[in-house]
Amino acid sequence: MTHFLFAKLLILNLARKQATVGAKECTFRITGLHLLEEPWILLNRVAFERAGTIGWQASLFGLQSQLVEYQKSQLEKELASASR
Numbered sequence: 001m002t003h004f005l006f007a008k009l010l011i012l013n014l015a016r017k018q019a020t021v022g023a024k025e026c027t028f029r030i031t032g033l034h035l036l037e038e039p040w041i042l043l044n045r046v047a048f049e050r051a052g053t054i055g056w057q058a059s060l061f062g063l064q065s066q067l068v069e070y071q072k073s074q075l076e077k078e079l080a081s082a083s084r
Contacts, residue, residue, distance in 0.1 A: 033064070 035043070043060055051058040068075070 043063055044058070047058040047060050047063045050056075050063065
């Protein structure tokens with residue numbers, strides 16, 4: 001139930017951001033990420049630490065989404081330079 005609430009809050013937060021940016025729709029895809037054990041342990045520990053400070057249940061999905069959003073401009077630059 002907590003994962004559902006977290007996902008709902010994340011979706012609502014993204015929807016608010018989208019509404020301020022423009023009329024662009026927000027879509028989601030369900031994926032499975034295959035990670036080596038060491039990065040997975042690190043991400044899992046950070047998710048649990050954040051959950052302790054925020055008071056929510058740990059979520060690797062939320063952490064991964066935040067990391068991608070944080071690096072979005074860098075990833076777009078890399079993609080643009082690769083397609084030239």
